[in-house]
Structures are given as structure tokens and as C-alpha cells.
Amino acid sequence: MKMHSVLSYKEASEKLTLKQKVGQLFMPAVFINDTEEEVQQIENLIRTQAIGSICFFHSRASAATNFEGKKKVVHNEHSYNRLKQLISRYQKAAEFPLLIAIDAEWGLAMRIENTNQYPYAITLGAIHENSELIFEVGKQIAMDCKEAGIHWNLAPVVDINDNPKNPVIGYRSFGDDKNKVLSKAKAYLSGMESVGVLNSIKHFPGHGDTATDSHLGLPVITKSKKKLQENELYPFSKLIKHGVDAVMVGHLAVPALDDSENPSTTSSKIITDVLRTALEFDGVIISDALNMYAVSKKFPQKGTLESAAFIAGMDVMCFSEYVEEGIQQIINSATKERIEASFKRTWKLKEQAFADAGQEHSISSPLALNKVLAQHSLTELYGNAPIVEQIKKSNFLNLSVDNQKENLFSAAIEKQNGQCHHQLELNSIHEIRNLTADHKNIVLALFPPFVKPKNLFGLQPEILGFINEMVAQKNVLIYLFGNPYVLDILELNPSANVVVAYQDFSEFQTEAYHHFTNQIEAKGKLPVKLQNYHEKI
Template sequence: MKAMSNKLLPYKTAREKLTIKQKVGQLFMPAVFINDSEEEIIKIESLIRTNTIGAICFFHSRASAATNFEGKKDVIYNENSYERLKQLIKRYQKAADIPLLVAIDAEWGLAMRIENTNQYPYAITLGSIQEDNELIHEVGRQIALDCIKAGIHWNLAPVVDINNNPKNPVIGYRAFGDDKNEVTAKAEAYINGMKSVGVLNAIKHFPGHGDTDTDSHLGLPVIHKSRQELFENELYPYNKLIKKGVDAVMVGHLSVPGLDNSGNPSTTSPKIITDLLRNELNFEGVIISDALNMHAVSKKYSQNGALEANAFAAGMDMMCFSENSEEGIAKILSTASEHNIECSFRRLWKLKEKIFFEVNGKADLKCKSTSELNRKIASKCITELYGEPNNIKDFNKTHFLNLSIENHSKNFFSSEIESEYGKKRLTLNNLTIDEVKTKASQHQHIVLALFPPSVKPKNHFGFPRKLLDIIRSLIAQKNILIYLFGNPYVLDELGLKPDSNAVVIYQDFIEFQQEAFSHFSEKIQALGKLPITLKTFEA
């Protein structure tokens, strides 16, 4: 990356030029929104200009960001979001006396926040790949290149939570799996991919958000584990990756009595942030908060700025999604020591120097085909979960029913079965119960392509109860081969039998559907392994 104007001074000069208030302003990362009103954009420009804000984090819209994403407000979809993003980055940078670090959550690419941009597989999909972390390195690199092209410096990723709770409402598919060694190795590959082209990373959500059944956007999750258990599992990836070198660690909003029994959430816990992360794990980089507007912590402080001041006092360096930046700056100035402010400022400034002064001339910034990369991943991730393999022998040569349950995605898989095998594609969503019974009565064998309405477990992954009942009834009575184009945890919702057979494809991308059809046609083998434990297939 090239140096950005003469706004960013060398550290020693900046220390002489910036006031203590300006240094505190550098520690704030307010949220900005691609689909925002002109009035709100002007307010953000003023906030940046008058408070020497150090960074911004992009979200799609106010209706879909953080605590609001479960709300009832309509989310505006804008086909020009990507161009809008680049325009806003220019405007906000122009308002800043010192160049802003521009951040975004792009765990599976800019598509996590922005329409019509490159989307890569979820972490759970990458978790299924065996002995080919080079592919995951390439995903990290490609996402980073997409960030650079847009003007983004900091991808707040990857998630290194160990997802060992099937009811987890917010992590699940965003985690690489439930094995600490696999999570660590795959996260390292992803990080190294981003590093190779000079984009900043942030591992999250410290000290571990995997084993929860509460969404911290909406409430405070409690981790009921001992300190020893946490070190053996949840903290393992952090310990290993910090030693390898990471830019930032994001602290989640969690109650962890095994680490701090004071009642403080991790966001405002000196025992967790300073004693554990900074001193015991020897992390020297930037400690950044999860979004401070999330209800797990925001509802605990009635006074504007108090949350930010308490987080800083606990050892936090950067306040992400602070809704009260001006009050937070004032509160920190009135309560914190100049020494602590200076230490946090230095850590943040090192990241800015890394982005705006360190030019990696050796980095290859040429993008490769997203589609081809996704196809390679699809060929490596297909996972067979066969209860009774004999039940699927020569399945594609039998008299079978070509049935599907679909979402918004185009169903190439079932259409290709119809084209190649002459089995008419039927959509369960559009059939009445009587029609389903009639069709099923004529077949003992059914290929069921499942496209879940949601990737999250809320409300049975979006499946209506009546639809689930039909699926369960068919599974109980027929020989069904399921192809699941979604979150593998869906299988625990279906009432599968010990001899049930399923093939997990993980994604509904066209490339994944094409590889799934090749698998059904016996042209390729399944090479993936389930990265999580399902109750249905436990021994």
C-alpha cells in the first residue's frame, strides 16, 4: 500500500503535534453506513473532523447493523452499494486531518455487508476441507485484495471461536468448527493470506463466543467453564495465534465467571483484558471491542460515554461502534491517565504506520477468479454422512423422486437431475400435503435437495413447522438421500434415522451445486469432513 499524503506524520512528530484529546479521538471507531441519509453522513463528517476520529467501520445500513439486525425495520437493498462505499470512503477520508483506518466485517468477503460483491464460503465450509489449508490462505488473500480495491485496510476477521454449541445463535457457521487444532490452523492460513497483501486482521471474539446459546447482540451470554477448561479449549487459538503474530484481538461481550467473578462482562473486565490478554498471553497489539451498541453491554450504562470509559480503563484500545464517541472521549480524558492514553495511542499508531508507510513491493496484488476458487473449495468440501451406504448404492439408477425445498437461490442441482436423468423436478414448497403424499406413494427412493431459508438456527433455520413435519414424515417412511446446501446443523432438525444418508454441500453457490451434481453422478468423490459434531450422527 502506498503512503497516504503528508497528513500522517511519523510517530515522534505526531506525538508532538497531537493533543491528548486528539490521541483519545484516534482510539474511536464509530460505525458508518453505506445506505445512509445525507444528513447522517454530514454528522459523521463533522464527528471525524472535530474529534480527530481514528477509524471507521462500515455496515450496510442502520436497519441491519448489530443490534438492529433482528429488528422489524426494512433493510434497503441497493445495487450500487459498492460504488457508494467507495464514494463514502473518499468523503470521510477528506474530512479527516489524519487518515482513517477503514474497517469492515468481511469474514466471507465484502458480500457480508455489500450487495453484488465477491462472496466466498463461510468458515464452517472451509472447516470441512482436509489437508489443504493453502485454499484457505487463498480465500484470505482474495478477500484482502477485494478490501484493498475498495479502500478498506482492516478486515475484522477471522472468527476463532470454537463452536461446540449447536444452539449458538450468532457464531455457528461463522466458525471453522469445534476442534481447537483445526480452528487454529485454518485461522492461521486465512490470516496469512490477508497478511500477504497487507490487510490488517482481528481475531475474535475473545475469550471465546463458541459455547453460548445467547446472542450478545441482544443479551449477555454466560460461559460456565473453569479457567482450566477455557485454557484447554476456548483460549487455545488465541494463545497460539498471538505467538504467531496478529494485528488485533476483538473482545466479545461475555460473562465468564471462571476468569472474572466480579460480574463485569469481558468488555469492561481488567482481569480479562489487561491481566489475561495483555499480560498473561503477552499480546502487544491493538485490543478492539466488539460493537459497543450491542445490548449485552450498552443497556448496562445509562450515562453516555461511561461504557467507553470503563472499557478503556479495563485495557481496551479501540472502541468499535461507539454511539457516544464525543462523550466517550470526554469521559476518558477526565478519568484515564495520560500514560495509558499514550500506550493505546502508540499501539493504534503502529497499525497506521503499517498501512500508510510500509510498502510491500513484493506482494502480488493480482486477483484470481472468485468462481474458480469457489469451485476448488466445493470439490474439497463435499461431506458424506452415510448411515447405511448400501441404501444409496446405484441410487441414481433407481426409480427415484426428484424433490427439493428451495430458498431464493436458483436450484441448478435438481434441474440438472431432471435434464440428465429424466426425473421431473418437484418443489416441496409449492406442493400441497396431499400432492406430496401422492407423489411419495409412487416412489420408495427420494433425492431431497434442501436449500434452507436461513443460515442461522433461529426458528428452525427458517423452515415452517408444517414443512419440517412433511420432511420428517418422508424420512421415516422412505429411503431418502439428502443433499444439504446450507448449514450442517440443519440435519439435527430433520429427525433422521440411524440409517439415513445425507451429503453436506454447505453452500448454495452455483459452483457448489455443480460439484454436488458431479458427486451424485459419481464423477467425483466426497473429500470433506464434518467440522462439527451433530447429535444425529454421534456414535
């Protein structure tokens, strides 16, 4: 993709008007599946307001904008080509080259279908002492971004997820150990940096220990300042010293840092006093999406949220819904010096991105990498290891709870081992109960429909009840292709045996089968603590 050249900061500072400089601080959302009318509206916004950056999302019905899930997501098989077309159009509309951003924590597939997908952070968290693999993930994602024309990956998440009920972070975190989160994040960042793609660690000051989704409401972190410094703030502090391009501020109420009940997004005590001054971060500070209800509902007047965030110390207003009003309010309320300081930081980031834009990097398939990641993340949670081999050698019941993905694991067992595959569904519980009467041993492949904990990960209570019944009465070996926190809703007895495969990718299913047939060993370590299950020592 042809890249634009960008003025030096000195040239830009002299050329741009004050209004244009403020426009450079705005990052409105743009959508792959927008209509032509909506695309033209964005082009006009870019053209008339001197927008500095845009952030791509899938559609106006996707989770990032459709919090209650009332709109139906329309899938687009040609999303990737559409992404590149829109980037080209929006760049042409811009007088000054745009920074193109996206959330690609586990690859472009987080927003763009039919693109390379890599494992979630929780899966990478299970990889034990192998920073090279995490580096490679960061590098591959960055190369995919660069190939598409994206300069800025708003990743990684460095929140320490120590709340199993966290509805929005969970699987997006490397785990609940601050040192492991730090080391994984550092390796991921180094991989991105090797390609020249910008990063943003998030969600400052730490979104891990909350049971509230900030898309819907304002989470409150009630820890003391000492505990925050020891835990939540730890990876941010260390990574800032290591060097990062940007820090994203989440929508959180943190009384120990600001007792005014201000969300961190609009808190000068958190943004300026803690992040900018105490932690000595001199890079770009970017907001989490300003459309999220945690803050948007508190500022009903158009432009006041953007202005409040800027006054608090924010540099870039991500997902601003009221760009024109926000620009005017900032001009009315901020000093020229303050505007210039944010403009300088963001323009320097733009210079950096476009300086790296011409470098070529070869892109490899994610399949080979995902295979190795699967091998190194597979985690054995055996309560009674000797029983496992007995189960494998017996005439066990080959059972699964499936999601929409093809179940290659159970199919391989049927084909290679001869045990007929049966699916556990609401309408098959009676039939499966009869089958279990003739089997002492069961191999259960569990594919939760959801990766988030809402509504029991999408598993019906009747299905869970039947699984609990089997676990209590039979020798059951579970292969879990999903979030390990699923195990907290299973009433497992101490002797239960589980293998966590984390992802339902074909590569992970294949390697899980290779583990089942003793062709490979499980090398992973559980990245989070579970309520009623412990990893073998």
C-alpha cells in the first residue's frame, strides 16, 4: 500500500491552525460495514475537522457499539478488502496523513473476519517461560497490521485479571500474576516494535479486578493506594520505564487515586498526577472508547466529555461521537500551550509511524505458529492422573458439548480410536444418560459457546447439571476448548481430570488429540487461579 509522507513536527506546528491541531487529537470510530452515505460522512468529517486518526471497528452492530446486543451483526466475507479500500479512501480525504488504528489484541480477526487469528492473551499466559513465542505473536500481528495499512495496534492489555467474574477483561489478560503479565506484555510489545507498529498498553490504572462491564456502567476499584501500586499499577509502571508509545486510560472509578467519583477518563488526579507526573510517562495518553456508557451517560451535552477528558490530561479522544463540538469546547476551555503539548506528542507519534511505514516484512501463515502455541499452552489439571490412562485404554464414551466450530477432536477419536461420537444437547440428555449407564469412563470435549462469563459462558444450566452428574458418578476426562474460568461453574470433585486447550482453533484441536494419544506432552501452566480446581505440582 502506498504510504503518505508526513511533515516534521516543526513544519506541522507552523502550518496547522489551532483548530486543525485540536482536530489532530481526535480518533473517531469508522466501520467496515458502513453504507456509502456513512462513509461519505466520515470523509467529510476528516476533510473539514482535520482529524488526526481513525479507529476501525467491524460494524455499528458489533459489540464495541452495540452493548445490549439488540442489533444483528451482518457478516461480510470481504471485510479485509473493504478495510483496505476504506483506508485508501479516508487517507485521500485527509489533508494530513491519518494514523490508522485498530484493536488487534489477538490479530485483525478481533475486528475483521476472515483474517489471521492468534490465541487470546489468557492462552499466551499459559505458555511457560517462552518469551520467544509471545514475541512472535506480537510480530506476526504487527506484520498483518502493516500489510493492511494500519499503523497503531491498541494493544496489549496489561490488566491483571484477578476477578473470575470480570465481564470485559478476563480472557484478554495474560493472567493474575503481575510478573507474568509484565513479562508476556514486554515480549508482545517487543515483537510489535520489531516491525514498527505502534502500541498502546491498557486499561490504566487497571481494569482487572472488577465485575462491572465499563461498556455498560462505571466499575469501582476499591483497593488502597498501596495495593494498587503493588498490583494494578505495577505493569504500567515497569513498561513505561521500558518504553511504550501510548497508554490507554480506562473508564474506572478509583477512590484511592481520586475520591471525587470522577471516572479515570476525566480525572486529572489519575491522568496528570499519577500517570503523567508520578509514573513520568511522556508519551501519548489515549482514552478508551468515549461512547461507552461508563462515561458517555455522565456527559449528555455534546462535546463536554471530550473537553473534560482533555482538560484532565488526555491527548487523544478515541471513539469520540461529537468531534466538531468537542474541538470547539477544547478551543474555548484550554490554553494554546496545553493544546500544543498534546499536538506535539501525537504528531511525533505520527512521524514515528510513517518513518517505519516503508519497511517491508515477510508475512507467514498463522497456522504453523498456532500449532506451536497450542503445544506449549496445553495444560493438564489432573486430580487422579493414573485414571487418565485407564480411561484412554477403555471403551469410553466419546462425548462432546459443541459450539458452532467443527469438532475435529471428537471426530478424530471416532475415526482413529473407533468410539462413536455423541453430542450432548438439551434434546439428547435422556439418550446420553442411557448411554452413560453402560460406560464407566467418559471423554468429554467441552466447547463453550462464549468466551465471556455472561450467562454461564453460553452453556445451558441443564447441560451443566448433567455434566456435574457425570463427573460425580463416572471417570470423566474433560478437554476444555475455551476459557479456563468455565471450570469454576463445574462442580468438579477433587479427583476430576481436565486438560485445558483454551482455543477451539483447528490447530489446538489437533494438538489436543495428539496429547490424548500421548504423542505430545502438555507444557502449559494455568495462568489464573480457579475457585475449586488446582494445577498439579
